[in-house]
Amino acid sequence: MSIHDEEILGKAYDARLMRRLLTYLRPYTRHVALALAAIISASVLQLSQPYLMKLAIDRYIATGDLHGLNRIAMAFVAILFAAFALDYIQTWTLQMTGQRIMFDLRMQVYGHLQRLDLQFYDRNPVGRLMTRVTTDVDVLNDMFTSGVVSIFGDVFTLLGIMIVLITMDWRLALVAFSVLPLIVIVTQWFRRNVRESYRTVRTWIARINAFLQEHITGMPTVQLFRRERRAYERFDGINRAHRDANVDSIFYYAVFYPLVEVVGALASALIIWYGGGWTLQGTIAIGSLVAFLLYSQRFFRPISDMSEKFNVLQAAMASSERIFKLLDTPVQITSGLGARGSGLGSQERPMLRATHAPSARPDAGEGHIAFEQVSFAYNPGEYVLRDVSFEVRPGERLGIVGATGAGKSTLINLLLRFYDVTEGRILIDGRDVRDMELAEVRRLFSLVLQDVHLFSGTIADNIRLGERSIDDERVRRAAQAVHADRFVQALPLGYASPVAERGATLSVGQKQLLSFARALAFNPRVLVLDEATSSVDTETELLIRDALHVLMAGRTTIAIAHRLSTIQDMDKILVLHKGQLRESGRHQDLLAQRGIYYKLYQLQYRDQDVG
Amino acid sequence: MGPAFRRLLPYVLRYRRRFAIGLTCVVITTAIQLVSPWVLKYAIDDITRGATRQKLALYAALLVGVASVGAVFRFLMRRILIGASRDIEYDVRNAFFARLQQMPLGYYQARRTGDLMSRATNDLNAVRMMIGPAVMYSTNTILMFVVAIGIMLSIDTRLTLIALLPLPLVSISVKYFGSAIHKRFESIQAQLSDLSAVVQEALAGVRVVRAYNQEPHEIARFKAANAEYVRRNRVLIRLQGLFYPSLTLFLGFGAVLVLWLGSREVIRGRITLGEFVAFNGYLVMLSWPMIAFGWVTNILQRGMASWKRMLEVIDAVPAITDDHVTEAGRAAPLLGAIELRHLTFAYPGSGAPVLADVSLTVSAGQTVALVGATGSGKSTLISLLPRLHEPPPGTVLLDGIDVREIPLAALRGAIGFVPQEPFLFSDTIAANIGFGVHDEAPENRMRAAAAVARLDKDVEAFPAAYDTVVGERGITLSGGQKQRTALARAIMMDPRVLILDDALSAVDTYTEEEILARLRAVMRQRTAIIVAHRVSTVREADLICVLDKGRIVERGRHDDLVAHGGLYAALYRKQLLEEELAAS
CATH class of the missing domain: 1.10.287 (Helix Hairpins)
Known part of the structure; x- marks a missing residue:
């Protein structure tokens, strides 16, 4: 079984990660300072309570001073209200800071995702990337709000108690502290084991989720192939391992908490034994003894609290590691440096730019496209395209054909700079696409893909996307032109109708027409089309075909065709075979060559020859 | 408590002995927790009165002793009760999954995966919190509350x-x-x-x-x-x-x-000073139960709500079962003769029938093609054969026996189904091809199946060949490769009936042609039902049925249908026209 990123859990504390996390605090230094001040003051107030008790016993109960007792009670009430205010300030500032940092971090991760190369998307399923933006960031939030800061508060309380005890009576303080080594040992033991078992539990939860996800979506397949029993056995195995891992971790908790209590009782016993003796000798007041007992009880609470925070901390470390790994993934495809005419810092591709001077310069901005000896490999050494050269003049219509895997889609991927060429270059109006701004390159094109992607929002939103300049009128005209208007008008709210989850309520053909409308509304110089393979009924098919003509009219077009009928009247047809450009020309010329195109054509239309 | 609570009882009662022991431990733990402040009270009172060192030693020893005994029971309490809740969680999760496996396709079409998963994880966790920690803490706090108040009352x-x-x-x-x-x-x-x-x-x-x-x-x-x-x-x-x-x-x-x-x-x-200190100790103890009461009621509310959500799945009634199985069905020879008798079908909950009065006889070994526009009912029709949806009684027969009377396992074992959108599991290609074969199949059979599906060349190009692990849902394969893997998976089962639901749509025409030729050889003795759009795919079939709005409007062989001049002929003419245009 493969180990997913999700299953990797690192150390509970990693200084390098922590330092980097702390940089996110920088914009909020003042908030953090305020929160810290509140935490410290609150701890001080909390610590003063047993001391007040001691005062009450030694000074006033012993002497029967009722006025003094009143003052103590008043002080107590004042402390309570002050503590209330401080607690509120602390929670509010800290948690809001946490939220703001999470907001920043989320924007950063998401912004980076919007820039990362498509190659990255090929390797990482969407579900995993979503986890980075949502769950992982939330886990970090836990650390900022409850974990790390409360540890800080705990540490401060511990220190405060120690100081108070030492000032009250340093001998008795030493007696109370003598159990500390025991606590350290117990805590170390607990931490080590719990970290381990937590890791195991997390792994099994991830496996349960993965298994369920897969088997719920694939349940019809499981049933058709009668795999129910075996699937159940596998599930039972994972489920059982998950339970056993949990039972293991219960053991550590079940031992740890009682043990801390025993150590606490030991401290009380020592205080009674020594402190009691000293009280009898008269070297310590009875009130101090009581205060000592009260403090020692408070002493052990933060310790067990702190141990519980280790899980939070560990999960946060693992999440931040994953997030940083994503943020550190470099973006290779960026706007070219020549984009704004500056030749600065060309360190990335100096040779290429130096050796290839633009050959011809047609009128700027017309959309003249040239592939010059382009080769491409998704994985080093495995070439998908080899030495492909061709040219598309403005207004020309180009068809690309070839069997699956011939490299047709790759051509489009390179043209839109979803990937960069491995060798050779692609020129638009004489400029290397790598020297242009990304947006400048892509603005030239409208891309229509096989699988239509719809966003939630209205029909109109899906046609204009985020482009404010495309008004309702333009949306409607585009839809009309590609025959989408009729079915859109038939919807209850017309163009304002919401598109359900990924267009579930629309037919394949309707979605296709919408994507045409989108392409037309953007009025691109070049239309890039990856023809749909999925079959639709004849009527829709005719609509689509007609819409295509509208779309292509007077526009440079590059179309990948699966049905040869679509491209017969193209100005030029390229035949790709195993990554190489083998034939090119017009339909009739290619047929006359009796080469690959002829064969493809024969295959597709053989049936009709017989009839 | 309502019926949901009653449904929870069997799961809990299975571990009743452990709960009894665990709850006893809770009682003892609580009692011991309450003793400690009392010991302190005596110690302080004795110190104010001027006690001896021996007495101090006794109190010190008592404090440690009581805490130690308490620790043992605390350990047992947590271990036993929380452990039992983990066991129950395990049982419930298995029951949940077992029920999911019995639910038919229609059930999944009406639900989101994420929702079902969250029931199996988040809701189950809430239920576990209710029967584990909540039970433990509420027993503890109620006892503590009652006893502590009792002691405090006795002081003052x-x-x-x-x-x-x-x-x-x-x-x-x-x-x-x-x-x-x-x-x-x-x-x-x-x-x-x-x-x-x-x-x-x-x-x-x-x-x-x-x-x-x-x-x-x-x-x-x-x-x-x-x-x-x-x-x-x-x-x-x-x-x-x-x-x-x-x-x-x-x-x-x-x-x-x-x-x-x-x-x-x-x-x-x-009151004495010792009593005063002890009183304070008990008051501090009470603060926890007060907070816990609120916390526990929250857990209980959430737990019961979650349990109800889980019961919706666990108590769901599977619509497609072996309830109607007969002796004849059990003994069915499963040769592959299919008959549809006046089949009218509508999806549950929607009134309009998708199939109307469809009758069709396919003898064993025949190849039948279904042609028709999207939404004409082709996919629905073939989904009724392996009972992905339940046909009305007596309308779908295999070898003369109602499919509802044949055990599901036997029925589905006889049918190789290749869906439009194949689902692959994140496992090796070999495991995916052998998915429907339950014994260890020899590797050459797997290779043969891959060869028929024209998958062999693709796979050999992969570094790990058949041991290549395909990603989630086969993400690392192309659409055509996925379809061909699904085809190999069906062929591997050596089924009497093979059903292809537009199963080669992502495969290019050339490869499709090759696959069909190889399939014809394999399927010579078997029944095949093929849904397709291309004339090339269906023209060789023994029988072509044209569906329109849920009815078979034409049936016959290719030549007959072309001669008949109906829908099929129109479709065919259209393709001819394209060809003429092309030749011009």
């Missing part, structure tokens, strides 16, 4: 009543804040899922976003959702910021009252 009745004055405030605020926080929490979760949806869309459609330069727009959309998320959290934080401090405040009032009034009692000599 008036002081006890005064000390308890602020406690109702605590419980009320726990209740109030608890439900308010819960409500905000839900709205935050809802926003989180909206946020996820935005991310999901933008990432899944990354090509469109990039091609149309929509990155800034997508970032703005995300920013809005992100800001809304923070805004909702803000409200929650304000509530939480008030909640815990107010608890401390109320509990503090009790302590002040005790200090103020109690110390007067000590001065007046009505």
Whole structure:
């Protein structure tokens, strides 16, 4: 079984990660300072309570001073209200800071995702990337709000108690502290084991989720192939391992908490034994003894609290590691440096730019496209395209054909700079696409893909996307032109109708027409089309075909065709075979060559020859 | 408690002995917890009176001894009760999955995967919290509450009543804040899922976003959702910021009252100093049960709500079962003769029939093609054969026996089904091909199946060949490769009936032609039902049926249908026309 990123859990504390996390605090230094001040003051107030008790016993109960007792009670009430205010300030500032940092971090991760190369998307399923933006960031939030800061508060309380005890009576303080080594040992033991078992539990939860996800979506397949029993056995195995891992971790908790209590009782016993003796000798007041007992009880609470925070901390470390790994993934495809005419810092591709001077310069901005000896490999050494050269003049219509895997889609991927060429270059109006701004390159094109992607929002939103300049009128005209208007008008709210989850309520053909409308509304110089393979009924098919003509009219077009009928009247047809450009020309010329195109054509239309 | 609670009992009662022992441990633990302040009281009273060192040693030893005994029972309590809750969680999760496996396709079409998964994980966890920690803590706190108050009353009745004055405030605020926080929490979760949806869309459609330069727009959309998320959290934080401090405040009032009034009692000599200290100890002990009451009621509410959601699945009645199996069905020879008798079918819940009065006889070994526009009922028709949806009684027969009378396992074992959108599992290609074969199949059979599906060459190009692990849902394979793997998987079963539901749509024409030729050889003795759009795919079939709006409107061989001049002929003419245009 493969180990997913999700299953990797690192150390509970990693200084390098922590330092980097702390940089996110920088914009909020003042908030953090305020929160810290509140935490410290609150701890001080909390610590003063047993001391007040001691005062009450030694000074006033012993002497029967009722006025003094009143003052103590008043002080107590004042402390309570002050503590209330401080607690509120602390929670509010800290948690809001946490939220703001999470907001920043989320924007950063998401912004980076919007820039990362498509190659990255090929390797990482969407579900995993979503986890980075949502769950992982939330886990970090836990650390900022409850974990790390409360540890800080705990540490401060511990220190405060120690100081108070030492000032009250340093001998008795030493007696109370003598159990500390025991606590350290117990805590170390607990931490080590719990970290381990937590890791195991997390792994099994991830496996349960993965298994369920897969088997719920694939349940019809499981049933058709009668795999129910075996699937159940596998599930039972994972489920059982998950339970056993949990039972293991219960053991550590079940031992740890009682043990801390025993150590606490030991401290009380020592205080009674020594402190009691000293009280009898008269070297310590009875009130101090009581205060000592009260403090020692408070002493052990933060310790067990702190141990519980280790899980939070560990999960946060693992999440931040994953997030940083994503943020550190470099973006290779960026706007070219020549984009704004500056030749600065060309360190990335100096040779290429130096050796290839633009050959011809047609009128700027017309959309003249040239592939010059382009080769491409998704994985080093495995070439998908080899030495492909061709040219598309403005207004020309180009068809690309070839069997699956011939490299047709790759051509489009390179043209839109979803990937960069491995060798050779692609020129638009004489400029290397790598020297242009990304947006400048892509603005030239409208891309229509096989699988239509719809966003939630209205029909109109899906046609204009985020482009404010495309008004309702333009949306409607585009839809009309590609025959989408009729079915859109038939919807209850017309163009304002919401598109359900990924267009579930629309037919394949309707979605296709919408994507045409989108392409037309953007009025691109070049239309890039990856023809749909999925079959639709004849009527829709005719609509689509007609819409295509509208779309292509007077526009440079590059179309990948699966049905040869679509491209017969193209100005030029390229035949790709195993990554190489083998034939090119017009339909009739290619047929006359009796080469690959002829064969493809024969295959597709053989049936009709017989009839 | 209602019927949902009654359905939970069997799961819990299976471990009744452990619960009995565990709860006994809770009682003992609580008793011991309550003894400790008492020991302190005697110690302090003795010290004020001037005790001996031996007595001090005795008290010290008592403190440690009592704590140690308490620790043992505390350990047992946690181990036994929480352990039992883990066992119950395991049982329930298995029952949940077992029931899912019995639910038919229609069930899944009406539900979202994420929802079912969250029931199996989040809801189950809430249920476990209810039967494990909640039971343990509530027993502990109730006991502690009752006994501590009893002891406090015995020390000083008036002081006890005064000390308890602020406690109702605590419980009320726990209740109030608890439900308010819960409500905000839900709205935050809802926003989180909206946020996820935005991310999901933008990432899944990354090509469109990039091609149309929509990155800034997508970032703005995300920013809005992100800001809304923070805004909702803000409200929650304000509530939480008030909640815990107010608890401390109320509990503090009790302590002040005790200090103020109690110390007067000590001065007046009505109680001893030791009693005063012990009294304070018990008061501190009470603060935890007060907070826990609110916490436990929350867990119980949430747990029961979650349990009801789980029961919706666990108690769901599978619509397609072996209930109608007969002797004849069990003994069916399963040769592959198919008959449809006046089959009319509508999806449950929707009135309009998808298939209307369809009758068809296919003898064993025949190849039948189904042609028709999208929505004409082709896919529905073939889904009734392996009972992915339930046909009406007596309408779908295999070898003359109603498919409902044949055990599901036998029926599906005889049918190789290749769906339009194949589902592959994240396992090796070999395992995916052998998915429907339950014994260890020899490797050459697997290779042969792959060869028929024209998958062999593709696979040999992979570094790990058949041991290549395909990603989630086969993400590493192309659409055509996935379809061909699904085809090999069906062929591997060596089925009497092979059903292809437009199963080669992502395969190019050339490869499709090759596959069909190889299939014909394999399928010579077997029944095949092929749904397709291309004439080339269906023209060789023994029988072609044209469906239109749920009815078979034409049937016959290719030549007959062309001669007949109906829908099929029109489809064919259209393709001919294309060819003429092409030749011009």
